[in-house]
Amino acid sequence: MDFNQLRTFLEVSRNKSFSKAADKLHLTQPSISAQVRSLEKSLGHRLFERGGGKVTLTAAGRVFEPYVEDCLSRHNHIKLVLDDLSRSPRGSLTVSANDSTALYVLPHLFSRFKKQHPRVALTVNRTERVRTVELVLNREVDFGVVSLPLTEPRLKTEIIHEDELVLVASPRHPLVTGATITLEAVSKHSLLLPVRSRRREMLDRLFSERNLIPRIGMELDSNELLKRLIMADAGVGFLPLVNVAAEVRSRQLMVLKVKDVHIPRKLALIWHKDRDLPVACQMFFKVATGSWLSESLLAYGLA
Structure with missing residues (x-):
């Protein structure tokens, strides 16, 4: 039994004719007859009386008909809901990132996404890079945003x-002269550094x-505090x-x-490779990867 057989049954019942049902469904009459025979065989009951040029429902067919109507109605409703979900996803989505990314990169990204998909609830999990990777690996969050490179x-x-x-x-500050300075000159002035982090390792190596x-x-341990102290x-x-x-x-x-001295920085959206992304996540991925260039840099004329 399948939905095509159920639709065929209803058309034959409503039109009281195999040939008229075939015309409505754009099928041949033998195909309609074959579907009805297959349906009757799977149910173990005759559904139509055929004779004298008339097609009428049997007692089993009369009992069966309202259930078919209800089944097809529910099936159509399911399709409408799923189609609507594809057009306008709903649900929830969690992204993990460190404080700096959460404050300066995600707001512009979330704003774009919410304008397009207002029915999806967004949550930010603010934590350090190593923990973000762990959360994504354990599938406790949908996505993470971390700096590259990442070897996992x-x-x-x-x-x-x-x-x-x-x-x-x-x-x-005395170093602000408008001229290019050397790293040696920088080393002679008070330098504010982040504590243990990938960026600290990079600067120590430099x-x-x-x-x-x-x-x-x-x-x-705070970029915001570091910035305020520099100011x-x-x-x-x-x-x-x-x-x-x-x-x-x-x-x-x-x-x-x-x-x-040139220190490029790349941030990447990360997700578990074995996870099937639901529609909301697929839409977020599409928005997030639509442009590499940060809107904030454009807004401040620095890009």
């Missing part, structure tokens, strides 16, 4: 944002490769460009050009 064969990655780490200082020992002013003239520091775009635009911070 169980995860898929897609770049959604690119900028760079830049050295920033308050406009009053100075080590130049045989320089930086003058560490403070070590902080208060407590030192200089490297931060993602997207994090300081507004302050650079308003000239509360200045980007210093450091000779032979």
Whole structure:
């Protein structure tokens, strides 16, 4: 028994004719007859009386008909709901990322997504990079956003944002001269650094490769606090460009050009490679990967 057989049964019943049902369904009469015979065989009951040029329902057919109507009605309703879900997904979706990404990258992305798909509830899980990877691997969140490179064969990655780490200082700092400076000159001034993190390892390696020992002013576990201290003239520091775009635009911070230093940064959407993404996740992926360029950088004229 299948839905085509049920539709055929109803058309024969309503038209009281195999030939008229065939015309309505754009099938041949032998095909209609074969479907009805197959349906009757699967049910173990005759559904139609055929004779004298008339087609009428048997007692079993009269009992069967309202159930067929209800079944097809429910089937059509299911299709409508699923089609509507494809056009306008609903449900919930959780993304894990560190504080910096949650504050400066995800808001623009979430705003775009919510405008297109308002019925999906979005949640941000703010945690450090290693924990984000764990949550995605354990399928406790739908997506993570982390910096690349990432070597984890169980995860898929897609770049959604690119900028760079830049050295920033308050406009009053002596290094702000308008000229390109050397990393050696930077090492002689109070440097504010993040505590244990992938970025800290990168910066330590940068100075080590130049045989320089930086003058560490403070070590902080918050990018926001680090930025505020730089603005208060407590030192200089490297931060993602997207994090300081507004302050650079308003000239509360200045980007210093450091000779032979370019530190690109790529953020990627990550998800478990063995997971079948529901419709809401597919739509989020489409929005998130639509453009690498951060809207915030465009808004502040820094891209």
